[in-house]
Amino acid sequence: MTPLICFYEKDLFIFSLDYEVHHCPAQMRVADFLNTIEKEFFNAMKVIQCNFEFDSMSAQKALYNGSKASVFVIQNYALKTLAEITAGDVKNISHQFKPLVSREQFTEQVKIIKGQIAEGRIYQVNLTAPLAAACNESGLDIFNYYQAKFNSEYKAFLPYENYSLISLSPELFLQRVKNQLITRPIKGSSSAEKDFSTSLYKNEKEEAELSMIVDLLRNDLNNLDENQASVVTKHREKMQLGYIQHTYSEIQVSNDQPLASILQKTMPGGSISGCPKIESLKVINELEPYRRQAYTGTLGWWQKNDFTLNLTIRTFIKSHDLLVYHAGCGIVYDSDPESEWDEFLLKTGSLHVTK
Template sequence: MVHAQGSVGHSPVPPPGAPPAAPAACNARHHALRSFSWHRGDSGDPAELLTEFLAGNGLPVRNLGRSDDKYRTNSHSAICGASLYVSADAGSVMINVTPGSASPVPSIPDIYAVVWGHTTCGSTPYWELGSWPSTVDWELGAWTESWTRADHAAAVQDVRDAIGRGDVYQVNVVGHGSAPYVGNPTNALGRVARLAGARYGGILGPADGSWAIATASPETLVEVRDGRIITRPIKGTRPATAEGRRELLASAKERAEHVMIVDLERNDLARLPGTGPVRVEELFAIREWSGLWQAESVVSAAISGDVGLADLLRAVCPGGSVTGAPKIAALAEIAALEPVGRGVSMGALGWIGPDHLDLGLSIRTVAVDGTRVHTWAGGGITADSEPIAEVDEAAAKVGPIRRALTAFA
């Protein structure tokens, strides 16, 4: 593969590094075997089409709780697993909700899955972060935002008004920014994927180099492992200082917002066929992500019957922590308020293997096409939200991403 230095209009080469949530035992030796794409506007049920593709490649997606060894001895035994990306728009389509504004990166599919094998022993790993020399001609231009600070604050107030009318209880609003770039984005995307606290840090893109996604997401949308389905919603943010920790723990507003989303996630899992009682294993635990404290809970349900991928995606997508409550009403508010589509953000991105599934929420996520870099950030709005404070919180979330893109390490 040629790793060319570029000029304006250069298509990004597939960056090195393990795909998001790939097992560490794979040692980044991934070799793409087959892929599946679905765009908003395509025909067919995306959840069923995706399931058919993955099942046809030997992955146990029609029964995610299966624990036998049949997979390891069948004709697909050379398959390591599959990367999966599902956009927020695809999640809306799966639950029969009309998506909002169009994606600013239409070249990236709304569903993309790659079935991986391993490269041969002793070969150069296809994905290996940091294996290429620094790209000296990478240059990022000025950011263009989807709304001004005043526009963002006005959207927050619109949500507060909707809450006052009883239309919704909480809505997550998200802004978008993009910037032109020159050169090879590989190292910049690698810096994003390596940000501190990036539980799902990784990079995904097609072999033709037409686009790439890098994520530093800390949040689990859904994990299936050892007979349980787990989600880890994050709500509540403060600077990672002693004072910030005290403020987050003492904030009635942040705790109320967080508990509301935990209840939503409990309901999402409870209505999923094939699951037993839902329990909250941990509530409002404080974790650190790249200089920020964030509050996280752990919600789980035992698998008591067959759980298929299509039903699972319909239950959890789009993610409750980036939509709001009630989810359908919140999605309607989002579609009316956000001037630019969510693109690759606020969706699902991760791994499906023979014995587990692990999908992160694609927050703290970057997309590149042939000419521009794209970022998104936002937050959950409740009746007690202060508009300018919410604008500042979104800026704090996107700050580490943009600094990683412009830094030279």
């Protein structure tokens, strides 16, 4: 059996060769599926994955054939470090990625979004696009190689029957420990070579981006329970990730609701959709030609009432002989189309990209 690998805490990862995969039926709501799983496997360690689209229907093109949500129910597992997991098993591989939208298409989409903002329809939209490369390696080989290239906390490898998901995300979507719910949105990006203060912290555009998303996520968390108010515990902190640096914030709220109810009210994450969320999702559906699927959805571990879920960015899908990766950026009123294309490429990191 191919191993399942998922972040757990600090430098430890869940490693399992003994699990079964449950898929959400197409006609079933994701929340109902998760409630069924929770009722049947409450005590078991589980790894959950939900798509960006969640329950929404989309006419966009799918890049691979997968379910809208799945849960790995784990019978036995060990907690290991990545050094233990990948010891002596890293192959030197290389892929040549090509964006599936052109520079001209992407910058035109940015201009359209700026026009929609000027008309008052939206304030901000997260615009993304996929890249693809020919690939003969296994999904596990890809994880072992690229996990060393991406400095991120929330790494996972999920093996499915027809494809593999390799997530190297730095962003926490939701975490609950002892009824305290936490989210840490990331917004604002610049090359690690640039001065943090001038390129990010004193940048009004980047400040506006993150502040809007913080307001959106506070609203999402407040809507979970009218008797509990969310609190911003960190704002515009620095996150250094090797080749790239970001600003992030942290929001907390007390909550003891079932995971299914929480995801029903918070998916997809605010930092990868836009503001206001419902209208920005419509814009994404109108402009992006490909479904995001697992990308910008969520995945992570879930046991009893506790869970830690990433926002599934910096993520690969290995399907047959194709390797797919996505990148994106937040578009606001004063976004420069060419600069946003440059940020899109920056977020591909150490990947070899044909521009």
